[in-house]
Amino acid sequence: MQLLEFSHILIIYLVAVNIFTLTLMWWDKRKAKKKEWRVAEATLLLLAFIGGALGLLFGMFKFRHKTLKRSFQGVAIIGLIVSLIIYWIAFRILTFGPVPIV
DSSP states (O other): OHHHHHHHHHHHHHHHHHHHHHHHHHHHHHHHHTTOOOOOHHHHHHHIIIIIHHHHHHHHHHTTOSSSOHHHHHHHHHHHHHHHHHHHHHHHHHHHOOOOOO
């Protein structure tokens, strides 16, 4: 029963962090058009590194935001690699259960 609860929390977290990151990309693009206060790039990239890279990349291309900034793209790709590792670990935990500590 405890694993079932953990798996639900894990799935909810991964979905939520990607939706939140996508929403922040939309918000930042909106603010950029109005020349108002913006979301820090470090915040967006941090979210990519903690599992939100799919939301970040989808937002980049959906809203055409930060697609010309090569440095941002490079770090976003590294965030995607880290996120893919997180997704793989989550999949393994959900499929086979937690790895016992020896």
